[in-house]
Amino acid sequence: MSMLLSIAYSNICGRKCGKPEHSAHRQQHVRQPDQRLDGATEVTHCSSSTHPKHVESRCLRRWRVSRESRSRLHRSRDRRFCGSVTFNRRFGRWVYLWWDNGKPRSRTIGTVEDFPTKESAWQAARNKRSQAPKPIAGNLRILIAQYRDERMPKRRSTRRGYNIWLDNHILPKWGTSPLSFLQARPVELWLRSVPVSQKNKLHIRGMLSILWDYAMWRGDVPTQRNPMELVRIKGANKRLRKPRSLIAEEFHALMEALAGDVCSRTMLLLAVSFGFRISEVLGLKWKDIDWLAKTIRIERGVVKQIVDDVKSSYSAGTMLIADALLESIKQWKQMSQFSGAEDWIFAFPVKLGRQPLSYTHVWGTLDRTAKKARIGHVSSHTFRHTYRTWLDSSGRSTEANA
Numbered sequence: 552m553s554m555l556l557s558i559a560y561s562n563i564c565g566r567k568c569g570k571p572e573h574s575a576h577r578q579q580h581v582r583q584p585d586q587r588l589d590g591a592t593e594v595t596h597c598s599s600s601t602h603p604k605h606v607e608s609r610c611l612r613r614w615r616v617s618r619e620s621r622s623r624l625h626r627s628r629d630r631r632f633c634g635s636v637t638f639n640r641r642f643g644r645w646v647y648l649w650w651d652n653g654k655p656r657s658r659t660i661g662t663v664e665d666f667p668t669k670e671s672a673w674q675a676a677r678n679k680r681s682q683a684p685k686p687i688a689g690n691l692r693i694l695i696a697q698y699r700d701e702r703m704p705k706r707r708s709t710r711r712g713y714n715i716w717l718d719n720h721i722l723p724k725w726g727t728s729p730l731s732f733l734q735a736r737p738v739e740l741w742l743r744s745v746p747v748s749q750k751n752k753l754h755i756r757g758m759l760s761i762l763w764d765y766a767m768w769r770g771d772v773p774t775q776r777n778p779m780e781l782v783r784i785k786g787a788n789k790r791l792r793k794p795r796s797l798i799a800e801e802f803h804a805l806m807e808a809l810a811g812d813v814c815s816r817t818m819l820l821l822a823v824s825f826g827f828r829i830s831e832v833l834g835l836k837w838k839d840i841d842w843l844a845k846t847i848r849i850e851r852g853v854v855k856q857i858v859d860d861v862k863s864s865y866s867a868g869t870m871l872i873a874d875a876l877l878e879s880i881k882q883w884k885q886m887s888q889f890s891g892a893e894d895w896i897f898a899f900p901v902k903l904g905r906q907p908l909s910y911t912h913v914w915g916t917l918d919r920t921a922k923k924a925r926i927g928h929v930s931s932h933t934f935r936h937t938y939r940t941w942l943d944s945s946g947r948s949t950e951a952n953a
Contacts (some may be wrong), residue, residue, distance in 0.1 A: 572753040629677050631690035633822065636672045644674035691733070691762070692726040692769060706862075708830075708854040716758040720745060730766050733759055735781035742784060749786045756782050795933045796940040797823075801926045808924040815916055818897055819934060821847075826874055829931035830854050833907040838892040840880065845872050853907050 634649030645660040658676075666672040695717055703710055724741060725733060738759060742752045760779035766772045797805070802823065809816045822832055830852035839848045848869045852861045861867050872880070885888050889904035898904035899912070913931055921929040 573947075588763050634676065634925060636676050637674075638663075638669070645669075645675075647672075647676040666889060690729055692722060693764060694730060694771075695722065695726075697769075698762060701764055702768075705860075707857050707859050708852075708862075712754075713758060716755050720747075720755050721758060721762075730762065730772065733763070733778065735778045738779065739782045739784075742782070747806070749784055753788075756784060794936040795927075795929065797926070797929070797933060797937045801924075802937065804924040804926055805920060805929070808920045810914070813883050813886055817879050818913075820847050820876055820879055822931075822934035823941075824873070825870055825935050826935050826942075828852065828862065828866070828935060829910070829913060831866060833895075833897055833913075834858065834861075835896040836892070837884065837890060837894055837896055839896075840872075842877075845874070845877055846870060847872050854910075856906055856909060872927060 598946050617842050634647055637646050637648060638644075639646050644662050645666055647658045649661050660666065660672050660675050666675060678800070703713065735819070738756070742755065745752060745755065747755075756779055760777050763772075763777045763779055767774050767777075806816060809819070818832055820827065821827060821835075825847075827849070831849050834851040835847070835849075840846075841848075849861060850867055852859055852866075856894040880896075883896075887894075887896075887898070888900070889895065889898040894904055895907040897908050899906050899908050910931075917929050917931065921927065
């Protein structure tokens with residue numbers, strides 16, 4: 552017996568047994584190293600008959616059992632993380648078993664004719680496992696943080712709207728859940744309980760659809776049909792209130808009520824003549840008007856005093872100005888104290904012309920003037936609907952998306 556094996560065996564007899572009498576007996580019967588003819592030393596254990604054989608066998612048996620139990624533990628861990636392949640005798644098929652998020656899963660690999668040996672079935676299972684899509688690392692909160700860094704729209708008003716749906720509705724409910732939990736049925740049932748209008752529910756569903764598309768773009772999930780397309784929201788496309796459009800008599804009454812306010816009159820004339828959004832009207836500068844060519848150019852919008860791009864690419868462009876409207880704009884330019892090329896056409900005097908008029912100022916002016924003219928409630932978007940209504944009545948098919 553070699554020196555290393557003797558030392559290991561002596562440790563087993565003393566440490567594995569844990570009994571002091573066995574350790575003392577081991578120390579008494581271990582001889583001193585013998586000098587061999589080649590000059591090496593050899594450590595041997597006493598083979599005296601006074602050492603009970605059952606002590607040696609018990610120590611070795613415990614050592615073997617301990618090693619076998621560790622081996623079984625390793626095999627159990629391998630099966631849990633890598634899965635296992637078993638043969639279903641009832642159906643005569645190889646079955647691959649594994650765990651997924653704490654839940655047991657199974658998949659049929661094939662028959663004995665397809666895979667005669669267990670090794671071939673294992674190889675097929677490994678191939679299927681490598682082809683399976685990897686789950687998203689982390690929860691939906693992590694995915695949203697990555698989306699905000701990579702694919703969130705740059706337009707500030709659009710970002711603001713997206714963040715409202717994410718922070719107020721999606722993150723409180725689904726922030727700690729993986730994206731795989733956002734399937735059509737649970738999302739539709741959840742949206743029924745959200746205390747918002749049907750149109751806002753449609754926006755929330757659209758935000759979830761964007762997150763699914765982003766995950767497929769990243770490769771976190773396989774490219775497939777977006778589950779949010781299966782979510783149905785009844786009445787989402789129906790307006791709660793019919794859009795308000797002014798008839799010619801109501802618009803003239805509104806202009807008469809604004810007889811002394813040339814700034815507001817010019818603003819409403821531009822809105823109803825071109826169907827501009829209020830953000831596009833407030834974003835106009837004097838340099839956007841070509842007096843010789845009689846054109847006006849739309850290239851920016853102002854939302855909550857923040858200058859940004861227009862809402863869509865179809866909104867930007869250059870349009871001709873009628874002579875009567877051009878004279879009204881000239882009249883306002885002569886009266887305005889901010890008439891430089893870089894000045895806002897509808898500058899806010901309180902801000903010394905550095906900013907255009909605020910939404911609050913425009914809404915307040917419209918509300919007071921509509922009450923004075925006795926034509927009911929009028930919003931800034933009313934003139935965009937009026938523009939479309941007057942176009943339809945004239946027989947033209949120009950699109951003016953609300």
